Amino acid sequence: MQHTISHELFSKAQQVIPGGVNSPVRAFKAVGGNPVFIKSAKGAYLHDEDGNQYIEFINSWGPMLLGHANPVIEEAVREAISSSLSFGAPTRREVEMAELIIDMVPSVEKVRMVNSGTEATMSAIRVARGYTGREKIIKFEGCYHGHGDSFLIAAGSGAVTLGVPDSPGVTKGVANDTLTAPYNDLAAVQMLVAANPNQIAAIIIEPVAGNMGLVLPKEGFLEGLRELCTREGIVLIFDEVMTGFRLARGGAQERLGVMPDMTTLGKIIGGGMPVGAYGGKREIMDCVAPAGPVYQAGTLSGNPVAMAAGLAMLRYLNTHPEVYTLLEQTSQTIVNDIRANCKALDLNLTINHIGSMFTVFFTDKPVVDFTTAKQSDLAAFGRYFQAMLHEGVYLAPSQFESLFVSTALAEPTLLQQVAQANKKALAAAFGK
Numbered sequence: 001m002q003h004t005i006s007h008e009l010f011s012k013a014q015q016v017i018p019g020g021v022n023s024p025v026r027a028f029k030a031v032g033g034n035p036v037f038i039k040s041a042k043g044a045y046l047h048d049e050d051g052n053q054y055i056e057f058i059n060s061w062g063p064m065l066l067g068h069a070n071p072v073i074e075e076a077v078r079e080a081i082s083s084s085l086s087f088g089a090p091t092r093r094e095v096e097m098a099e100l101i102i103d104m105v106p107s108v109e110k111v112r113m114v115n116s117g118t119e120a121t122m123s124a125i126r127v128a129r130g131y132t133g134r135e136k137i138i139k140f141e142g143c144y145h146g147h148g149d150s151f152l153i154a155a156g157s158g159a160v161t162l163g164v165p166d167s168p169g170v171t172k173g174v175a176n177d178t179l180t181a182p183y184n185d186l187a188a189v190q191m192l193v194a195a196n197p198n199q200i201a202a203i204i205i206e207p208v209a210g211n212m213g214l215v216l217p218k219e220g221f222l223e224g225l226r227e228l229c230t231r232e233g234i235v236l237i238f239d240e241v242m243t244g245f246r247l248a249r250g251g252a253q254e255r256l257g258v259m260p261d262m263t264t265l266g267k268i269i270g271g272g273m274p275v276g277a278y279g280g281k282r283e284i285m286d287c288v289a290p291a292g293p294v295y296q297a298g299t300l301s302g303n304p305v306a307m308a309a310g311l312a313m314l315r316y317l318n319t320h321p322e323v324y325t326l327l328e329q330t331s332q333t334i335v336n337d338i339r340a341n342c343k344a345l346d347l348n349l350t351i352n353h354i355g356s357m358f359t360v361f362f363t364d365k366p367v368v369d370f371t372t373a374k375q376s377d378l379a380a381f382g383r384y385f386q387a388m389l390h391e392g393v394y395l396a397p398s399q400f401e402s403l404f405v406s407t408a409l410a411e412p413t414l415l416q417q418v419a420q421a422n423k424k425a426l427a428a429a430f431g432k
């Protein structure tokens, strides 16, 4: 497999773009080698600048749930662009979009559109602070909520340790207002809340965590957070930027039956266009300007082309429940194949899986939080990643990511190809 053009482009890119990429996860830093430059994609396949073809497990980090260049979404976009790309004034599609989100996501009663997941989470905590009159938030170690200052906080060594900035440029002041707890550790959260009485505005969590690799909430964990938040007047925010419209029509909250006060959305909601949203209880969302005093705005928010793409995606999902059955079946087949390969090669790897998300952790221990995720053999993962790429399967270039299945993968021959590639790559990674 040749990557000459990709390599040339990457050397040029490094001269003019920090690290050669416009988002760090696209670099191959964790796995070695250089990123491939993508030229086009269709269905389950990516095509790079050198003419190589790959079966796709990133799917733009989630949005391409129905595969690439899906005609349902393409046609909606084509229709929208002939009526001008932006007005900065209200449009019919924004109303339809809001109605549809409220219909699909169980806990959302009012919703505001923004342009990314980052904007959605940043705005949601501002609103939670405005609503409660409190300043601190609790987040979980290993959960990613976009690159807003408040979220770039590493966990301290103990549950009650104050956050320290994870990135230069984040002030101590901001870090002091973000408290962190290990995922799945309800007792740690209870201690933080007890140690900061009437000071916690919000607890923000990925109800199913996908940004430390896939980690599922333990039985009773989300329910415990729900009870705690209700009792203490804390706004519970589910960051469903990744899980929304993926784990079910109504996201993780529908699938797991626990309702947050606010929800943040992104990724699938734009069908591939830059869209985010935050919503929740009417009483909370009515704090947002111009209805209320909490300011949040956006020149391109609710952009007509982005709304057209998102609406087409959500309408399709809303009227085609079989999409979710197909995603479940396809993902289960892939995971079963990987398990069978591991067994055949006498490997004991931990596979976390729910719906159309899964991560193969290169460890034999259960992975329930960031600490256990970090026990993975990253060198072996790197070898596995490179071998998969060589076999024509494009995985996320990090152990700490979930893989995303699209409906376009639901072809028996394609799944067989993936299973065979997986077997070879596992063997290569472990020298078997």
Ligand SMILES: *Cc1c(COP(=O)(O)O)cnc(C)c1O
Pocket (backbone or CB within 6 Å): 115, 116, 117, 118, 119, 121, 144, 145, 146, 147, 206, 210, 211, 239, 240, 241, 242, 266, 267, 276
């Ligand atoms: C991707 C992601 C974000 C950030 O969304 P962007 O659109 O990249 O800003 C926030 N939260 C979660 C859970 C995500 O997966």
